[in-house]
Structures are given as C-alpha cells and as structure tokens.
Amino acid sequence: MHELSIVCSIVELASQAAEGRSVRRVTIEIGTLSGVEPEAVAFCFPEVARGTPVEDATLDIREIDAKARCEVCGAEFPTPDMLSACPCGSRQFQRLRGEELNIKSIEVEEAA
C-alpha cells in the first residue's frame, strides 16, 4: 500500500503550504499510469489528515488519461495500460501524459 506514503506526502506538503491556516481543499493530479490508485488515496486521506491542518479538507483527485505519440507514424494515441501499442503496430512511442503524480493547489481559509 504505497498510497499511504503518497498520502502522507500530500498531507505534509499541504500542511506546510498552508502556513498555519486551515485547508479546505487539496487538488491533486494522478495519471492513470502513475502506479497510484486514486481509490486507495481517497481511502487513506481522512485518517492521515486527522489532527493536521488538512483534516477538514476535501480531496479533489483529477485523473489524467495517458496519451503517447508514436515515433514511427507520428500519431497521438491513448495508452490505457502499460502494454498498449500504437494502432499502427509500433511499440516505439513517447509518453505525453498519464504518469503525473502532482499536488496542484490548496484552498486555505483566511479569517475575514
């Protein structure tokens, strides 16, 4: 369950960036080929966040579909798994996206 470590990092990064304020929302990106299960991240988040500035926050997970560009025919095509080949049959391609594992932003509360 490496997602636990991932969530620990998310909570730590968000807590530091909040600089003492309470966090309302944490937005992250998870690529479909990142090796991280969004469901497992969502499952761990509440317990890891408990007792931190992030404990009241909503976790927004944006899943990013994987896409690659074929080095043979030049086409861009979706790669839903690690084994997909280009429709032209080539296995030589460059991944354009789908491996993201980023924390995009947080929303913090400012006292009025």
Place this chain on the structure above:
Amino acid sequence: MCTSCGCQGQGTTMTNLQTGARAEIAALPEHDGVAHSHGSHGHGHFHGEHHHADDEHHAHGHDHSHAHARDRGGHDHAHEHSHHRVDLETRILAKNDAIAAKCRAWLAGREIVALNLVSSPGAGKTTLLERVIADLSGELPLFVIEGDQATSNDGERIRAAGAPVVQVNTGTGCHLDAEMIARALSELKPSVGSLLFIENVGNLVCPALFDLGEHAKAVIFSTTEGEDKPLKYPHMFSAAKLVIFNKIDLLPHLDFSVERARENILRVNPDVEIVEVSAKTGAGMQTLYDWIRAQRTAVKEQALV
C-alpha cells in the same frame, strides 16, 4: 510506519548488524508536528483525543474523486472565512526524490555502484546476494542495506556471508524510501569504489515508485513464478535496468517457458537487459558479474567527467 494512520513517523528501525547499534527512522516526518503527536500515549489520536462533537468515524473513499477528511455533520463553519487558493504544482514525491538525488550524488562522488534489488517474496534475493558476496568479495568491497518489514533473518545471512550490512525494518511499510537509504548510508559508510546492494522489501508493486538514489533497479524474477508476471506488474519491470532471471536450475522440473517469459519482459521494457542465473548452482553468475563490472567502469568514467 504508524499502524493507525499510515504516517511513517514510527515503526521503521535501522540496525547495524556489525555493531548492534539501533535507531528509529522517521522516514516521512510527522505531519508538520501539528496536533498529531506520537508520544508515549501510543497513537491515541486515532481513538479519540482529537474527536469533536460533530465528528464521527465514517465510511470514506468510495467516491472516486472526492474524499472528505472529516464529516462535519452538516455544521458549516466556513461562513465567516474567505477562501484563498495557493498554487503548488509540486510533484507529490518531490521530497523523496530530493533525498534520493542527494544519495545519488553522494554515491557517485564515491564511485559506488548501488543496485536496488526488487522482487516478489521468495524469488531468491538473499540467496543471490550470498553467492555474489562469496564470489566477488575478494575483488571489490561489498555492502548491503537489507530491507524487510520485520526480523533481521536476511541481514544475519548477509553478515554471515561476509558483507557489512545494515538492516532496515519497515514495520508495516511495504517499500524502502530515500530517507531510509540516507540514514542507512550514514550508518553503513560504504567505502569508495564499493558495490552496494539494497535488498528492497519483497514486493513487486510499491518499490517501483520510490527512487532511492540507486544506480539501477534490478528485478529478480524466478522460474517458480508465472511467465506473465511482467505483464501483471508492468511498473516494476518497466522501471528496471536489469532482470535477473533466477532459479534456472529448476527448469527441468517445471512447466515454464523461458521464451514466453522473455517475450513478456521485453514487451513491458524493450531496453532491459536479461541475465539467466541459478544463485544456487552458480550457473550464469559470471554474466551477471560482467554486467556489474561494466556498471562500475561506467560509474568510474562518469566520475572523471
């Protein structure tokens, strides 16, 4: 790692099997130290000390894109606050990767080749290391960081084989991370020009994601596993520079196609090198040693640039 909430503040220990020195490793430090103390009270936060009147344990994580850290039970306490967005755009594993980069630079500066050995449990990592230590320790200094959830059984085997070893026990943790390696390196102190093996926790999933600052990941894949293992665990095979195909001495007794296994490995990672060995009989080990020697030469040349 803390068994209550998963944070890695507690539970990871490091033992120098030469000196017996033992230390706790806070692999990922506690959550900014805010209201989340893991003191002698024994992880009580999970069981109630931070509970609020409107708080209750609730099912969570079933929504694929939303998880609320805490159900506020309908109480809206945000009405008197304004919200402010802070853009981060940070890789979630940035901290691990930064520590890994430091380890990598430290190792490179000392011309040490560090190989991160990963496999399923039982693929033969420790037996392979015993053989390597027996065969190569006359040629170059060898050091080992031994990762397991619990026990120093494997570490003791390595020590008996003759290599200095630091055992890292991850508790419930399923992989080694860069902080553990940084701490283990400061304890182990591998010498200039040595060969360092990091025997990761037996697990083909989690270790794929964590850069340890190693020179290369080597997957040990044995003939007693399914030929389709590379297809089932593509991340690990895709992250590897070398596949050590182990237990070839058992092939006459198994219904296992080496050809199909190789095809599957190359399907996931067309650039990977594959060596076929038996750590038990020693067959094929010279090919592995030649590969290791080539890596050492490359690391030395790199150091001169």
